[in-house]
Amino acid sequence: MSKPRLAGKVCLITGAGSGIGQATARLFASEGANVIVADVDDRGARSTVASIRKKDGDAVAEHVDVTDEQETVALANKIAKRFKRIDVLFNNAGISGVGDVLETEPDLFDRVMRVNVRGVYLMSRAVVPHMIKQRSGSIINMSSCIADIGLARRVSYAASKGAVLSMTKSMQVDVAHHGIRVNALLPGTILTPFVERYLKESYKDPEEGFASIRKRQLTRELGRPEDVASAALYLASDESRFVMASGLVVDGGVTGAK
Numbered sequence: 219m220s221k222p223r224l225a226g227k228v229c230l231i232t233g234a235g236s237g238i239g240q241a242t243a244r245l246f247a248s249e250g251a252n253v254i255v256a257d258v259d260d261r262g263a264r265s266t267v268a269s270i271r272k273k274d275g276d277a278v279a280e281h282v283d284v285t286d287e288q289e290t291v292a293l294a295n296k297i298a299k300r301f302k303r304i305d306v307l308f309n310n311a312g313i314s315g316v317g318d319v320l321e322t323e324p325d326l327f328d329r330v331m332r333v334n335v336r337g338v339y340l341m342s343r344a345v346v347p348h349m350i351k352q353r354s355g356s357i358i359n360m361s362s363c364i365a366d367i368g369l370a371r372r373v374s375y376a377a378s379k380g381a382v383l384s385m386t387k388s389m390q391v392d393v394a395h396h397g398i399r400v401n402a403l404l405p406g407t408i409l410t411p412f413v414e415r416y417l418k419e420s421y422k423d424p425e426e427g428f429a430s431i432r433k434r435q436l437t438r439e440l441g442r443p444e445d446v447a448s449a450a451l452y453l454a455s456d457e458s459r460f461v462m463a464s465g466l467v468v469d470g471g472v473t474g475a476k
């Protein structure tokens with residue numbers, strides 16, 4: 219039997235109580251990682267951990283609000299104390315924001331930027347010192363294919379995911395000489411509670427919304443959380459050792475087919 223792809227690696231995943239983060243936590247654990255399932259939603263985090271332990275995987279649930287500096291620092295220090303290292307940080311936690319420039323209230327704009335951008339910055343700032351000490355690490359930042367394409371009524375969300383992609387490239391330049399890699403994931407539409415909520419909020423008839431999103435994909439199907447988890451696994455593992463500052467698109471052809 220081949221060696222698990224993340225054998226012995228300590229992997230912190232934010233927003234791992236639901237959707238893509240949850241699928242990634244399960245996949246990483248099945249590949250031998252020690253997974254820290256961090257979320258502001260404690261119930262979600264505990265349920266992810268329970269499903270991993272059922273399959274004899276290693277995972278612990280931790281509370282974090284990624285917008286809170288003290289919480290991010292406390293979490294990083296706690297993990298480093300317990301596991302002596304942090305090999306992978308997957309900055310996955312994020313929220314959506316629907317609206318064009320006129321519909322988007324300043325409060326919503328600020329909230330989306332706070333979670334999606336400040337959250338990535340703060341969690342990275344808390345973890346990087348530990349990665350510098352061990353002279354290795356892989357940071358994966360959750361962007362979106364919307365960073366590359368225009369999509370209607372997504373002013374706040376698009377701004378946040380574009381910022382994450384730019385921050386990824388800049389961070390990579392700064393930390394490369396410490397043996398740390400920083401890459402971004404750019405998923406298309408993935409069927410998670412996030413998208414189910416969006417369909418309900420944005421369309422009078424969610425079925426009609428679902429059909430129009432399916433039409434955008436070359437696959438004619440939405441992606442699954444596991445499709446993104448597999449890409450995250452590659453970026454987390456040493457197989458991607460030569461991959462730096464990249465934006466890996468996982469979108470059923472939406473971007474490339476334009």
Ligand SMILES: NC(=O)c1ccc[n+]([C@@H]2O[C@H](COP(=O)([O-])OP(=O)(O)OC[C@H]3O[C@@H](n4cnc5c(N)ncnc54)[C@H](O)[C@@H]3O)[C@@H](O)[C@H]2O)c1
Nearest residue numbers: 233236237238258259283284311312362405407408410412
């Ligand atoms: N689903 C998609 O189509 C899609 C496409 C591209 C990118 N993304 C991105 O992928 C990521 C995960 O999305 P998902 O679809 O799995 O969503 P989801 O809503 O199912 O999961 C997001 C998780 O993040 C957590 N979270 C939210 N705010 C937080 C905070 N301040 N601190 C800690 N945790 C917090 C939530 O509690 C939730 O468990 C997000 O960054 C999202 O923008 C999703």
